[in-house]
Structure formats: C-alpha cells, structure tokens
Amino acid sequence: MRAAYHRHIEDILSDLVHMTQKVATAVRLSTTALLEAEIHLAEQVIGDDAELDRMYTEIEERVFTLLARQAPVAGELRTLVASLRIVTDLERMGDLAAHVAKIARLRYPEVAVPDLLRPSFVGMGEIAETMVIIAGETLHSRSVESAKELRARDEEMDDLRLSQFRVMLGDAWEYGVEAAIDVALLGRYYERIADHAASVGRLVIYVVTGEFPETE
Amino acid sequence: MRAAYHRHIEDILSDLVHMTQKVATAVRLSTTALLEAEIHLAEQVIGDDAELDRMYTEIEERVFTLLARQAPVAGELRTLVASLRIVTDLERMGDLAAHVAKIARLRYPEVAVPDLLRPSFVGMGEIAETMVIIAGETLHSRSVESAKELRARDEEMDDLRLSQFRVMLGDAWEYGVEAAIDVALLGRYYERIADHAASVGRLVIYVVTGEFPETE
Numbered sequence: 255m256r257a258a259y260h261r262h263i264e265d266i267l268s269d270l271v272h273m274t275q276k277v278a279t280a281v282r283l284s285t286t287a288l289l290e291a292e293i294h295l296a297e298q299v300i301g302d303d304a305e306l307d308r309m310y311t312e313i314e315e316r317v318f319t320l321l322a323r324q325a326p327v328a329g330e331l332r333t334l335v336a337s338l339r340i341v342t343d344l345e346r347m348g349d350l351a352a353h354v355a356k357i358a359r360l361r362y363p364e365v366a367v368p369d370l371l372r373p374s375f376v377g378m379g380e381i382a383e384t385m386v387i388i389a390g391e392t393l394h395s396r397s398v399e400s401a402k403e404l405r406a407r408d409e410e411m412d413d414l415r416l417s418q419f420r421v422m423l424g425d426a427w428e429y430g431v432e433a434a435i436d437v438a439l440l441g442r443y444y445e446r447i448a449d450h451a452a453s454v455g456r457l458v459i460y461v462v463t464g465e466f467p468e469t470e
Numbered sequence: 471m472r473a474a475y476h477r478h479i480e481d482i483l484s485d486l487v488h489m490t491q492k493v494a495t496a497v498r499l500s501t502t503a504l505l506e507a508e509i510h511l512a513e514q515v516i517g518d519d520a521e522l523d524r525m526y527t528e529i530e531e532r533v534f535t536l537l538a539r540q541a542p543v544a545g546e547l548r549t550l551v552a553s554l555r556i557v558t559d560l561e562r563m564g565d566l567a568a569h570v571a572k573i574a575r576l577r578y579p580e581v582a583v584p585d586l587l588r589p590s591f592v593g594m595g596e597i598a599e600t601m602v603i604i605a606g607e608t609l610h611s612r613s614v615e616s617a618k619e620l621r622a623r624d625e626e627m628d629d630l631r632l633s634q635f636r637v638m639l640g641d642a643w644e645y646g647v648e649a650a651i652d653v654a655l656l657g658r659y660y661e662r663i664a665d666h667a668a669s670v671g672r673l674v675i676y677v678v679t680g681e682f683p684e685t686e
Contacts, residue, residue, distance in 0.1 A: 431643060
C-alpha cells in the first residue's frame with residue numbers, strides 16, 4: 255500500500271514535469287506565431303490548450319484522491335498541496351500562451367508586433383520559454399538552486415516590460431493606438447507566464463525546505 | 471476532537487467570507503481612486519494589500535494543518551481543497567485592485583480614464599464589486615443559485631471590455647497612446663477580478679455538489 259502510494263506521488267510529479275514540457279512548447283509556438291504571423295501555429299496553440307486543461311483536471315483529481323485515501327503528513331502533504339498549486343500555475347501559463355496566439359490570429363496576415371519592438375518580444379519569448387523549462391527541471395531535480403535562478407530571469411522579464419512602455423510613450427512610436435494596446439497586453443501575458451514559472455520555483459522550495467521563500 | 475475539527479472548518483469559511491468583504495472594499499476604493507484621482511485612496515488600497523496577503527498565508531497554513539492532522543474525506547476534503555483555491559483567488563483579486571490603484575497613482579493629479587470611457591469604468595467597478603460581494607454571499611450561504619448569478623455578471627464584464635476596445639479603435643479616440651495603454655490594462659484587471667469571483671462561485675458549486683461546473 256505505502257509503496258503504491260509513493261509511486262502515485264512520483265507519478266504526479268513526473269506528469270507535472272511532462273506538463274511543463276507541453277507548456278514550454280505552447281510558449282515557443284505562440285511566440286513564433288506572433289512574430290511570424292503564422293496562423294496555423296496560432297490555431298495549434300489555441301487548440302492544444304484543451305489538452306493542458308484536460309491534464310490539469312486529471313492531475314488535480316488524482317491529488318484529491320490521494321489526499322482523501324491516504325492521510326499524508328509532513329513532506330508528502332507538502333508535495334501534494336504544492337502539486338495542486340503547481341498544476342494551477344501550469345494551466346494558467348497555457349491559457350496565457352493561448353492569449354498570445356489569439357492576438358497573433360486577430361492581426362493575421364499582419365504581424366501584431368511592430369518592428370521597433372520585435373527584438374524585445376524575441377527576448378520575452380526566450381525568457382518565458384527558458385523559465386518554463388527551468389521550472390520543469392526544478393520540479394524534476396527538486397533543486398533549490400535552479401528555483402532561485404527563476405527569480406533572476408523574472409527580473410529580466412520585468413525590465414523588458416518597462417522598456418516597452420518607454421518605447422511606446424517615446425517620440426519614435428509611430429504605430430498608433432491599436433499596436434500599443436496589443437503590445438501592452440502581450441507584455442502583460444509574457445510577464446504573467448514568468449510570474450507563474452517563478453511561482454513553481456517557490457513551490458518547489460516549499461516542498462524541499464518546508465518554508466515559503468518571500469515573494470518579490 | 472471532531473467537534474473542534476468541524477469548528478475549525480467553519481472558522482476557515484467565515485474567515486474567507488471576511489476576506490471577500492476586504493476585497494470588495496479594495497475594489498470599491500480603487501475604482502474611486504481611479505475615477506476621482508484620489509491619491510490617498512490609491513495609497514490606502516496599495517498599503518492594505520499586505521493585510522490580504524497576511525490573511526492568505528494565515529488561512530492557507532490553517533488549511534494545511536487541518537489536512538495534515540485530520541484525514542478529511544468526502545465533503546470535508548472538498549471544502550478544504552476548495553478553500554485553498556478560494557483563498558488564492560481572493561489574494562489575487564486584492565493584487566488586481568492594487569494594480570488599478572497603482573495606475574491611478576501613476577497618473578495623479580490627472581485622471582487615468584478619459585471622459586469618454588468614464589461610464590464604462592463606473593460599470594466595470596460596480597460589476598466587479600458586486601461580483602465579489604455575491605462571491606462572499608455564495609460562500610456564506612453555500613447557495614448554488616447565487617454561484618450561477620456570478621456567471622451572468624461575468625458576461626456583462628466581458629461585454630464592457632469589448633466595447634472599450636471598440637471605442638479605443640474608433641474615430642472618436644483623441645486621447646492618444648498612453649491613455650489607450652492604461653485602459654487596455656485597467657480593463658484587463660477588472661476582467662480578471664470578475665474571473666476570479668466567478669471561480670469562487672464554481673468552487674462553491676464543487677463543495678456543494680462534488681462536481682465542477684464547466685468553465686466558459
């Protein structure tokens with residue numbers, strides 16, 4: 255019984271790692287869809303989000319069942335409780351990648367992002383994807399060090415976002431209101447993906463140490 | 471022992487109801503701060519958010535303790551698990567009200583919202599506050615009917631948001647890029663407050679019926 259129980263917990267963790275891989279793919283494809291006006295990729299990310307929602311519901315139910323049937327204590331309880339929050343973060347990241355893809359689709363065949371901010375969104379896409387991958391590795395290795403790395407990347411994301419506001423409010427902005435609205439929302443979506451990845455890192459620290467690291 | 475345990479669960483639920491009242495206040499004050507450029511109210515909402523964060527951490531710890539010390543099953547387990555998600559929704563709504571207040575503060579002594587969209591933001595503020603209040607009542611009464619009402623209000627919010635985009639992209643928009651960015655983000659924050667209130671409603675339905683109602 256106990257051996258099966260531990261295996262169930264390990265299975266949940268490895269399914270969460272698997273889910274981070276799917277989220278990383280969604281983030282990468284939505285960024286390409288955005289920067290290259292690739293409508294098929296945008297549709298793919300939007301369609302594939304249902305699979306992430308399904309994984310979310312399925313993993314959550316398994317955690318509930320374990321919580322109900324076993325009486326987990328200490329580290330096991332922490333792991334299960336953290337899993338519930340991690341799966342929520344991952345589901346939300348999938349939604350946000352789909353939001354990026356929806357803006358790409360809305361502006362197709364145009365590119366939603368003006369040339370002036372293209373490098374900035376390349377950077378945001380890379381940081382977001384990297385953070386999701388690090389979150390998955392952190393979960394796999396339960397390494398407190400890689401969890402800390404997430405915080406540094408999260409700050410890079412915030413810096414990029416601030417620089418986008420400066421560009422939009424500067425004299426060189428000649429792209430009008432619609433592009434500014436798109437950029438403001440896209441920047442927000444990437445920033446939130448980064449926040450959720452950082453949250454996964456904090457939850458792994460909680461699982462390992464029993465303490466929550468301070469947020470910001 | 472069991473009586474104390476049930477009292478602990480009831481205490482958690484009533485503290486969640488108390489937290490919805492604080493969130494409703496934060497939403498109301500941040501809307502006034504926004505529409506009247508009331509810098510002191512903005513500062514108050516931003517400062518008071520720490521209290522919501524403290525309540526969040528404290529309620530979460532109590533739920534963890536109950537999960538660990540008791541072996542809750544069926545309805546009790548559902549209630550505790552739902553409480554963890556409800557407290558996360560409420561903490562997030564507090565953050566979003568603080569985001570609204572921060573934009574009000576950033577534009578002070580100007581009003582961030584252009585006159586043309588003032589009625590729309592009055593509407594968003596009212597819907598958001600009402601939804602938080604209904605979420606609290608739903609939690610208090612565990613009424614499936616009032617949970618359903620949240621969905622209708624959530625749709626009104628989405629309609630208001632769409633109408634804001636139409637106004638910003640129409641010919642009558644003479645307020646420039648900065649105001650458009652503010653409106654796009656403010657609209658997003660109110661929409662997310664509504665989403666989280668609707669989520670509380672769905673979690674109450676889950677507690678009462680054991681089934682999750684479909685999202686959108």
